Amino acid sequence: MGTTTEKLSAATGRDARLLARRGHAGHTAGLAPGFVQGNLVVLPEREASAFLRFCQRNPKPCPLLAVSEPGDPRLPALGEDLDLRTDLPRYRVWREGVLVEEPTDIRAHWRPDLVAFVLGCSFSFEEALLEAGVPLRHLELGCNVPMYRTTIACAPAGPFRGPMVVSMRPLRAADAIRAIQITARFPAVHGAPVHLGDPRLVGIADLARPDYGDPVPVHEDELPVFWACGVTPQAVLVEARLPFAITHAPGSMLVTDLRNARLALS
């Protein structure tokens, strides 16, 4: 989108939010290691309850970390001083399903009927995979994880319906087994994979042509492993063509005070 991307650094979730609050507009990947980052969806109360039902029915693509009170831009459960209107580096404003603006601050758009949803993202489980020595090709290659629309239908709710979007990580069998065990302990950030092996069984015709992100090679001795992806609710949201919605801009997440390790089941 031609926006400036600065190189930032932050030790804690609060540090990262303060950087954003002061107007820094960079990506959050790599900021505040160990702290949970989340996808943001902001909707008028009129559509919020249907979206909440959609998340409840589709917990793998839409793992809800927190929901705000209507009109309240704070979410103390995720950070004491957190202000959803200023604490993300960049936002997207949608009208009738069309992207109309990418501001670094949404105070001017805030309304008393807005409800915010924060959804877990795969950064948290990727950190656990790396700590366990499971290699992640897209990080090695310095590109985005490849993502695909599948033929797996989400359970609909109100105006929200559509296919599940998945992210793919190629892994050798022993790493795939280990990765399933590890990510199963993180239901709040997509949980265990939804598929592995033959991509055609979930309607993916060509791994080399992802619908979002960048392609990565799958070696002869590897299996493609597919996780439900946070792009699912964003795609569903666009399809629903709501009169008004706000989301985070891609890569500009909400950095919280929660620790990734706290999301793991014991």
Add this chain to the structure above:
Amino acid sequence: MGTTTEKLSAATGRDARLLARRGHAGHTAGLAPGFVQGNLVVLPEREASAFLRFCQRNPKPCPLLAVSEPGDPRLPALGEDLDLRTDLPRYRVWREGVLVEEPTDIRAHWRPDLVAFVLGCSFSFEEALLEAGVPLRHLELGCNVPMYRTTIACAPAGPFRGPMVVSMRPLRAADAIRAIQITARFPAVHGAPVHLGDPRLVGIADLARPDYGDPVPVHEDELPVFWACGVTPQAVLVEARLPFAITHAPGSMLVTDLRNARLALS
């Protein structure tokens, strides 16, 4: 081996042991549902410590449930009145790596230097898989699970060395993912799979020709999933050509008072 196989039934582990103690020589599969069944290995104390090290180094194929005191045929941890000399339906006696006898009672062979090892078996995790609705083809077909020698080397200890033997269950991807999560909770009975997908990567040339057990079909939309198998220590034992050893006869396991559900990690 031409031995009689009677149709038995038993509600508890103790019932199953009493049947065996009275001379019934049938298989134990299906007896005492919910109770842990184990593989038996009995060795002179001279080789026992190396075998214990072998089990410690290879916990997936050799998950140790209990080890007896030298000379003591009881194992109160697995059953209060348990007598290892009489409570299995049938035994195998080995001399210099050669099967010499298949008695229903080993009182005549018992010695003050013998140490008994009881190893977990896949019956326990298969029960958990069935309860979770994961279909098991070999049970549907009423045959033995197919087992294969692999190119995965066990960590050696003393005279004990050799390849890991694995059992194979064909599963659709979603069931394979669920099965990994479920069996990972049962480290005392082989735990999570050691491989899935391409069998050639672990040295299996042809799934239709198992080294032990019976072949089962793998459908187009399924992955072969491989678990470490309790046949591993038996194959290693035969290869070690020990002067003297006793094992259970195939299918004639020790039925214990432990509940399968108690083996699961919370």
